[in-house]
Amino acid sequence: MRSFFLVAVFSFIGVLSGCSSMGVEAWERNVLAKDEMQLTTDAIEAATDDHIYFSKEASSGGRGFGGGGCGCN
């Protein structure tokens, strides 16, 4: 299982290194400008989920900066 994930991550990095040849023209961003195409569509939902999983699991963050708190339950 883990090796699968690592392959996924490295192939992702490989894709990114080809950055300069990727992308769209300035006028081709109508889809990317939509609310539902933003990386975080609902900030409260994201924060809520982060807090729930922070309180129940040993991992947190990754997306951005988390909110904190003890999560002691």
Next chain:
Amino acid sequence: MSKKDMRSISATLAAATCTLLGTGAPQPVQAQEEPGWDFNTALLYYGEQDDRIQDLSVSVLTRKVFVDDRILSIGLTVYALTGASPNGALVQSVPQTFTKPSGKKTFTTAPGELPLDNTFRDSRVALSLDWQQPLGRLYAFNVGASASAEFDYLHVGVNAKLSRDFNNRNTTLSGGVAVAQDELDPVGGVPVGLTRMRNVDERTGRTRIESKDIFDVIFGVTQVVSKNFLVQLNYSYSDSSGYLSDPYKIVSVVDGTTGDAVPLPPADGPSHLNFYEHRPDSRVKHSLYAQGKYYMSGKVLDASYRYMTDDWEIDSHTIDIRLRWPVGERSYFEPHLRFYSQTAAEFYHLSLIDGDPLPGYASADYRLGDFDAITAGLKFGWKIGGSDEMHVRLEAYRQSGNLSRSQLIGNQADRDNYPDLNAIIFQFGYMFGK
């Protein structure tokens, strides 16, 4: 009046007004609405089965966009928490008595039941502030602060982030730092790790307040791949130091052959031998987070993967998939699946063996064990009025622990020492004023 006739009216009127006033307007009108505040509000219920934790919270996130895309966001969440949480002790075939964290009373767990500490009745208030603004054409900058308070816990933090666009804005690199300080002031004081659970009114070996410092760094790349495909990759580093244990958690001490908890002579205190847990005083985490958003004729696939590893030897994988599926012009469904898997911390011990030398660190907290979790949910959102939106979300969360036979001693194999955690999440959200 037909639409075409209607349109001609303003022109006719302008001409007539010009005749009346003897002059036209020297300049055309320029009026813009001062952007107001927009609000994102939510009511959330999180409830665990078997009378464990129930959490009700209300969140309000308000945002104001100032001239030229400078944005102020203020968030406030109030939580009300009740219920019980496993204290780390093992299930036994006899009743077990424990001293409450306050040190003033005891409670007893029935035979065959997982010992739960039911003193949780807490409220939490969390506040966040964020200011975001472009710097020139290609840079953007944001600073933020967060604070939260519980009756026994205080968190304050600040963060800053800078990003720059490259490659005709198709690539964005960003970097940020955050620092936070947390302070614990638990009921009955902070116990010393790996010492025996105290009797009622025993006051030795406790400090009142402990704290921890957290330092985070994040680097991210966002890349536009095509007109409808966007990816993000983040690396984050997090360093916590200070008091990282949970002052309310304990570890059972058992007989090396039977696996049963070691009984203590009768006293106004615990019936069996338990130690307060003790975790290292520092933790360094690394995570890689990748997210992709893909638009396919109205539907949006949002998939992310996170790999986390730390020096407590916890590795975790998280996969999160959402598919936003529009229904008509004004509503959508969004199924959500999340898979999580983690390995145990190196100092995770279901129990400690009586007579063996004490390990440096030990915790039986189920959250540091080896487990898998799955979340499945569905969200339905609909637009009201111009751009206001409401949504409801219902999700189920299940955590199942992985204990191998080799970790269990004697009778432990006959008891469910790592029961599944089942919870539901319900959220109602309302966004308005955009």
Next chain:
Amino acid sequence: MNDGRPERVIRVEHRDGCWCGQFFAMGGPCEALCEVDDPEEVRQLTSLVAAEAWRIEDKFSRYLPGNIVSRINEAGGDVVEVDVETAQLIDFTVTLNNLSEGRFDITSGVLRRVWRFDGGSNVPKQSAVNEILRLVGWGQVDWASPIIRMQPGMEIDFGGVGKEYAVDRAATLLREATAGACLVNFGGDLVAIRKPALRNAWNVGVEAINSIRQSDKLLKLEVGALATSGDARRFLFRDGIRYNHILDPLSGWPVPDAPRSITVAADTCTQAGMLSTLAMLEGARAEAFLDAQDVRYWCNRGDDATN
């Protein structure tokens, strides 16, 4: 000439970082805000504005005996010759009458004899409406500029256009008198003359209730005009039906489904005011009408529950 109306005085005060001259005209408080440092100069500029407002009020108010409106209304079927300014105003209202297919009508004021919008339940009988409706209709007026002749009993009323006209006239005077940025505001109908230098724009509050939240919108007006038609407080309520005060001269009854108020932004106050009035007369189609006009507007439909 103080006949029970407010005294004609000018007050100058410093407000929101600039000098503001205030006076009372046309049934409400009026003001001129000027980005001019010298309060004495602001007093002089305000006098200019106030003098024009009072002149127009005296000339076109239907309450003042002896003025041109009274002479026309009391002619008893005789011919009256009007001056150039009055003729231009009448011509203007004739254009509006045409544009609105008869629903904007300066002879409709007599309907107020049977309709009293005091928030009560005094809805008139159809027979009373029919009776008064005989005296309404620009089509019955003989108008060949500058000669006017009306049926006895008919009345004209410039109330629907006078204030906006006065704001524009005052703004024209002010624009010539000073190089500074000014805002002329006659009870919410206003013109911004030049963009203020100290701030980016004039801040103007607009009563807008398009959604379930009741809040005032704050507008940034750089230059140009805003005018509002309608008044959320003037209505009748009977048998579960709310009657607004916008009367349709064709039927003699309030326009169904008219918004409570509409604010329009346009180049001149007269244009803004007329567009908002015409939109009101469109009733349920007010927004569609304004959408077709390519203007910015803020429509207040409020909550149609009882009070």
Next chain:
Amino acid sequence: MRRLVLFAAFLSLFAPGGAAVADPPLDLPAYAGKVVVVDFWASWCVPCRRSFPWLNAMQAKYADEGLIIVGVNLDEERDAAEEFLREFPADFRVYFDDSKELAKEFGVVAMPSSYLLGRDGEVRERHYGFKVRQQAEYEARIVEALNSLE
């Protein structure tokens, strides 16, 4: 009523938003001797909304001195552009660059992108994005171009 209809028919030639008529090709060299602002925009672009009132004001203010503003639309769908124009009417020429040829020629890298062409037809200034707080500076560049002889 007939009078109104006739009048209306006459005025509709000048009515803003009358984009349904076939779009004549944009012939920039034909504007030689004028100062031209070529402003590339799209309906989904937020700063474009802010720029329209300002462009309208500039066109009205400097038309007599020889300023021509051309708003070049780069939307993929004409309907979206027309809806935008209903909300933010343009009092200057709007050209629909359906083939995006003009955008490629100018090398548009941001939305909006604005190019100031002097009386000689050469590009004098490029502005990417639109900042309300830089309006005065944009205006000063236009005035400079208008005042320069060649």
